[in-house]
Amino acid sequence: MTISSLTKIFEPIQINSMELKNRLVVPAMGTNFANPDGTVSEHLRDYLVARADGGFGLIITEITAISPYGKGTPNQLSIWDDKFIPGFKDLAKATHARGAKIAVQLYHPGRQTFSFLTGRPLVAPSAIPCPVCREIPKELTVEEIWGLEEQFAEGARRAKEAGIDAIEIHGAHGYLVAQFMSGYANRRSDAYGGDLEGLLRFPTDIIHKIREKVGPDYPIIFRLSGDERVAGGRTIQETKTIIPLLEQAGANAFHMSTGVYASFNYIIAPMAISPGYNVNAAAEVKKATSVPVIAVGRVNDPRMAEEILKEDQADLVSMGRASLADPELPKKAAEGNYEDIRWCIGCNQGCIDRPLHSRKAGISCLVNPSVGKERETAFTPASQSKKVLVVGGGPGGMEAARVAALRGHEVCLYEKEEKLGGQFNFAAVPPCKQEITKIINYLSTQVRKAGVKIILGKEATEETIDDLQPDAIVIATGGTPVIPDIPGIKEEGVVTAFDILGGKVIPGRSILVIGGGMVGCETADFLGQIMGCRVTLVEALPRVAQDVGAATRYFLLQRLAQEKASIITSALVKRFVKDGAILERNGKEETLSGFDTVVLAMGVAPVNELAEKVRGKTKEMYVIGDAKQPRKALDAIAEAAEIGRKV
Ligand code: SF4
Numbered sequence: 001m002t003i004s005s006l007t008k009i010f011e012p013i014q015i016n017s018m019e020l021k022n023r024l025v026v027p028a029m030g031t032n033f034a035n036p037d038g039t040v041s042e043h044l045r046d047y048l049v050a051r052a053d054g055g056f057g058l059i060i061t062e063i064t065a066i067s068p069y070g071k072g073t074p075n076q077l078s079i080w081d082d083k084f085i086p087g088f089k090d091l092a093k094a095t096h097a098r099g100a101k102i103a104v105q106l107y108h109p110g111r112q113t114f115s116f117l118t119g120r121p122l123v124a125p126s127a128i129p130c131p132v133c134r135e136i137p138k139e140l141t142v143e144e145i146w147g148l149e150e151q152f153a154e155g156a157r158r159a160k161e162a163g164i165d166a167i168e169i170h171g172a173h174g175y176l177v178a179q180f181m182s183g184y185a186n187r188r189s190d191a192y193g194g195d196l197e198g199l200l201r202f203p204t205d206i207i208h209k210i211r212e213k214v215g216p217d218y219p220i221i222f223r224l225s226g227d228e229r230v231a232g233g234r235t236i237q238e239t240k241t242i243i244p245l246l247e248q249a250g251a252n253a254f255h256m257s258t259g260v261y262a263s264f265n266y267i268i269a270p271m272a273i274s275p276g277y278n279v280n281a282a283a284e285v286k287k288a289t290s291v292p293v294i295a296v297g298r299v300n301d302p303r304m305a306e307e308i309l310k311e312d313q314a315d316l317v318s319m320g321r322a323s324l325a326d327p328e329l330p331k332k333a334a335e336g337n338y339e340d341i342r343w344c345i346g347c348n349q350g351c352i353d354r355p356l357h358s359r360k361a362g363i364s365c366l367v368n369p370s371v372g373k374e375r376e377t378a379f380t381p382a383s384q385s386k387k388v389l390v391v392g393g394g395p396g397g398m399e400a401a402r403v404a405a406l407r408g409h410e411v412c413l414y415e416k417e418e419k420l421g422g423q424f425n426f427a428a429v430p431p432c433k434q435e436i437t438k439i440i441n442y443l444s445t446q447v448r449k450a451g452v453k454i455i456l457g458k459e460a461t462e463e464t465i466d467d468l469q470p471d472a473i474v475i476a477t478g479g480t481p482v483i484p485d486i487p488g489i490k491e492e493g494v495v496t497a498f499d500i501l502g503g504k505v506i507p508g509r510s511i512l513v514i515g516g517g518m519v520g521c522e523t524a525d526f527l528g529q530i531m532g533c534r535v536t537l538v539e540a541l542p543r544v545a546q547d548v549g550a551a552t553r554y555f556l557l558q559r560l561a562q563e564k565a566s567i568i569t570s571a572l573v574k575r576f577v578k579d580g581a582i583l584e585r586n587g588k589e590e591t592l593s594g595f596d597t598v599v600l601a602m603g604v605a606p607v608n609e610l611a612e613k614v615r616g617k618t619k620e621m622y623v624i625g626d627a628k629q630p631r632k633a634l635d636a637i638a639e640a641a642e643i644g645r646k647v
Helices: 042-053 082-097 142-161 176-181 196-214 236-249 261-267 279-286 302-310 320-325 329-334 395-406 436-449 462-468 497-501 518-530 550-562 609-614 633-646
Strands: 013-015 018-020 024-026 058-065 101-107 166-171 220-225 253-257 293-295 316-318 387-391 410-415 453-456 472-475 479-481 510-514 534-538 566-568 571-577 580-585 588-592 597-600 604-606 620-623
Touching: 018 101, 042 058, 042 082, 058 166, 082 101, 082 142, 101 142, 142 166, 142 196, 166 176, 166 196, 176 196, 176 220, 196 220, 196 236, 220 236, 236 253, 236 279, 253 279, 261 550, 279 293, 302 316, 302 329, 320 329, 387 395, 387 462, 395 410, 395 436, 395 472, 395 633, 462 609, 472 609, 497 518, 497 597, 510 518, 510 580, 518 534, 518 550, 518 597, 609 620
Parallel strands: 024 058, 024 316, 058 101, 101 166, 166 220, 220 253, 253 293, 293 316, 387 410, 387 472, 410 453, 472 620, 510 534, 510 597, 534 566
Antiparallel strands: 013 018, 479 604, 571 580, 580 588
């Protein structure tokens, strides 16, 4: 075991009376794991405790409602009544048993929610709708404001009674507290708006009222957006002005995030935005306060966290999505064991791009299918060791092989290409997608370490199965580009997106890409940005990139616009011609010509012929991932892990 060279992140620190064993924080992240009545579920407790087990010093619960009408998710974790105290008590006890501390994030969404969740009209400092949620809120009266301040204070009192170590006031991301603090949402001219004192009256009243209930030593963390990143929103310069006033009121630490719903793409920034993109907010605020400051924003690597602390840009570092991807990141970092860290790649597929307001959807993670399933996915050794053949070394095949081998099976993995990774090797090529290589590396290393026998550059055939006589076969042979039966497609030298991304075809200067889903748009981005091509993109649907998550899509379309890609939607290809295609749009035919290369990105079809050929040759056979049905990598990897546990 190597000993880590990281020291700063493992130094203890104090926030008011709370002593933390290290500087690594799991920030609040909406999970939707609470019980439908808002109490702490076993599910939620397991998920949070796994992060405490993994070595994080401070865990902060997700948004926790201080009012029964302050809901932002269906399964809204809540603390608006004493009936919630027992659940938090158990959670605190379980977290403390692992050496970590736990804080509850006190939250009210104000105008940034929906009345179908709150059961009442939304409320806000002013009757101005959030441009995302688009409901006109009711302007709060002063009496109602006092009532809400009291509810925040009562939430803190309950947290303390439950043995929770600290509370965090959610004053970031444009929620109710932030709405009062910013002219962007607050147009009041009474004591709760207008000048600096007015804008700060609601948060400072809340701090004072909490302090009265919890005493002088109890830690109050205040979370806020350094820069709201919207016209009329608070800037970092203005934030620095309000920090001393919040500190004076009694805040014991500042947790520096960014954005509001209208700039959501920056709150949980995707792979397109550099790691550590928001550290500056903490660094600036540190100049304005004497209490600890927490940095947050795609800090995925403990070595980056170490540098942030060494350079005195912050006192603690939140590693939210990194903790989803690998709850044991602190332990592994302490051992200097970087090759076993499952890196968050900023894909947002499992943690953000899900129907947040659906009761069923809880968070997940592309690289860690165990998120929220900690109990069900705990490793159980196989009752009997089997000979398992995995065909296909893409992410699904590797994950199935890894899990099966760790459970004690003898696993052999065949990959027909010379390297592992499958379609991820193509997915990592476009701009801002390079972090996908981290998961290829992780899985390749882990299958080797788990003792999987890897055969590269050889296709598994019926003979292979006859020779190996496996007890179980996992077919993870992936997919192949769809080549639809469109006139001219064979004769006119059309190539596929995989040909381009795999480096098999050098494109010309002027390119026509057919298919505006994720692969088509990202291939167009690669051609425009990296290869310097002029790109025209054609999509049958009215919008492109509809299969891409919101934040990733936002930055992808921004890049395509910068590259001056021409995008044609609601258009069907009728025929391919020598240098282009004939389209049908709005009932009319039009010819696009003058292209050097025509690239197809019209989806992927399953490759699974082997399954039919060998059916019946083994007791167990599983067809997984794209080989079964093309789908998102998130689902393919989760399914592969499940098969690894089942085999
Ligand atoms: Fe990171 Fe993607 Fe996992 Fe979210 S789903 S935590 S972005 S790897």
